[in-house]
Amino acid sequence: MSDQVDQLRRELVDAHRSEGRDPTRKARGLAELMDAADRAPVAAPSRKPMRLIVGGLVLLGAVGLIALSTSRTKKAPPPPSDVAPPPVVVAEPPKPPTEPATPKIEAPPAPVEVVAEPVKPSEPAPPTVRRPVPIVRDDPDTLAKELALVDRARSQRTDAPAAALQTLAEYDAQFPKGALTQEASLVRIEALLALGRRAEAETLARTLIAKDRGGLLKKRVEALLAR
Amino acid sequence: MKGTSSAVAVVPEASAPPQTRKQRLAALYTEHSDGVWRLLRRLGNDAARADDVCQQVFLVAMDRLDDILPGKERAFLAGAAIRISRKQFGLGQREAWAAEALDVSDPRLGPDEVTELRRKRALLERLLSKLSEDLRVAFVLHELEGYTQREIGELLQIPDGTAASRLRRARESFDALLAQHLEERAQ
Numbered sequence: 001m002s003d004q005v006d007q008l009r010r011e012l013v014d015a016h017r018s019e020g021r022d023p024t025r026k027a028r029g030l031a032e033l034m035d036a037a038d039r040a041p042v043a044a045p046s047r048k049p050m051r052l053i054v055g056g057l058v059l060l061g062a063v064g065l066i067a068l069s070t071s072r073t074k075k076a077p078p079p080p081s082d083v084a085p086p087p088v089v090v091a092e093p094p095k096p097p098t099e100p101a102t103p104k105i106e107a108p109p110a111p112v113e114v115v116a117e118p119v120k121p122s123e124p125a126p127p128t129v130r131r132p133v134p135i136v137r138d139d140p141d142t143l144a145k146e147l148a149l150v151d152r153a154r155s156q157r158t159d160a161p162a163a164a165l166q167t168l169a170e171y172d173a174q175f176p177k178g179a180l181t182q183e184a185s186l187v188r189i190e191a192l193l194a195l196g197r198r199a200e201a202e203t204l205a206r207t208l209i210a211k212d213r214g215g216l217l218k219k220r221v222e223a224l225l226a227r
Numbered sequence: 228m229k230g231t232s233s234a235v236a237v238v239p240e241a242s243a244p245p246q247t248r249k250q251r252l253a254a255l256y257t258e259h260s261d262g263v264w265r266l267l268r269r270l271g272n273d274a275a276r277a278d279d280v281c282q283q284v285f286l287v288a289m290d291r292l293d294d295i296l297p298g299k300e301r302a303f304l305a306g307a308a309i310r311i312s313r314k315q316f317g318l319g320q321r322e323a324w325a326a327e328a329l330d331v332s333d334p335r336l337g338p339d340e341v342t343e344l345r346r347k348r349a350l351l352e353r354l355l356s357k358l359s360e361d362l363r364v365a366f367v368l369h370e371l372e373g374y375t376q377r378e379i380g381e382l383l384q385i386p387d388g389t390a391a392s393r394l395r396r397a398r399e400s401f402d403a404l405l406a407q408h409l410e411e412r413a414q
Contacts, residue, residue, distance in 0.1 A: 001406060001409070004409055005402050009370075009401070009405060011347055012347055012351045013370060015347035015351060016348070017265070017371070019265055021264045021277075021281075022274070026260060026261070026264075029260065029278065029281065029282050029285070030253065030256050030257070030260075033252065033253075033282070033285050034252075034253065036286060036289060037252055040289060147257060179249065180250075180257055181250070182250050182251075183254045183257045183258065186254075218297075219297050219298050220297075
């Protein structure tokens with residue numbers, strides 16, 4: 001009985017592993033992901049939202065203060081002599097405080113300038129709002145074709161490695177700067193190894209590792225060569 | 228004059244990270260999306276829902292790409308898949324599994340093989356649905372997707388001993404269900 005159980009369990013595992021995702025949906029998913037990657041902040045993605053929030057709060061605060069001060073200036077325009085001192089205090093850096101006469105004459109605009117000081121922190125906000133968005137987008141159809149070729153090569157790499165290399169040559173010809181070139185190279189290494197062309201596989205592996213600035217592929221390539 | 232070549236070399240350096248990042252994401256997707264999707268299917272999601280959750284998993288991976296250590300990609304994605312699936316739908320949507328027609332779209336298979344494959348997948352769905360959630364997750368990860376005990380402990384954030392006992396119980400329970408199925412079929 002236990003043999004039968006083992007046998008059936010193996011068959012069920014195989015049935016599970018042979019289940020594949022609909023290629024069209026998979027390609028569409030990749031295209032959407034690449035699109036999202038284009039739109040996402042390029043560097044330090046986890047900090048950007050926080051910066052936006054802080055920038056937004058500062059901006060809101062500044063706007064609030066401006067609104068408050070303008071309403072105050074509208075309500076109390078008569079006592080310019082009392083209002084005058086604050087600008088003198090804040091105006092310390094630009095001008096010496098020995099000229100109270102000029103601010104008194106231009107009393108109404110002066111408070112606005114005082115409030116404008118705290119607005120300065122929000123100056124870095126525009127860069128966060130005007131984030132440069134890359135113009136070039138991956139065409140979903142192109143990605144789908146890329147993915148189909150790489151998937152085909154992947155499925156051929158062990159049983160029909162020569163055919164896999166042909167498929168990859170087709171991929172290279174069609175997409176010399178494709179989004180999946182790294183993945184295609186990895187499949188090529190596997191196909192070359194399956195054909196016993198180890199020297200070529202190792203040369204390609206070295207090139208791939210050298211090109212990989214992040215060093216993320218090294219482990220995978222080494223694992224392939226170690227087989 | 229030769230200095231220009233080094234100057235040229237600097238320019239791609241500056242623009243390299245985004246491209247590398249995108250390429251890594253694409254590589255992650257092409258290599259692991261099928262596995263993540265299958266895992267989601269066996270956790271009780273129908274095909275369409277598995278597609279949705281799978282996409283969310285990779286969006287999470289995109290946001291946290293810098294945190295994913297080389298060699299830990301698969302575990303990261305599986306952990307995210309389990310969490311998102313559990314959070315959004317729970318893992319107990321079992322009735323839908325067996326009822327759903329299981330797609331077998333491999334053109335190399337003949338009609339008899341397709342029928343047989345469908346039957347086996349339906350049986351697998353039915354048996355998995357009888358396991359408790361913890362055991363089902365452990366069984367799917369280890370027996371079907373080939374995760375090691377250590378990987379399962381890490382991604383489920385449970386001690387190694389707990390992972391080991393959970394795997395053992397999952398295997399025993401599944402085998403008991405298989406034996407019961409064989410007995411019923413023999414009668």
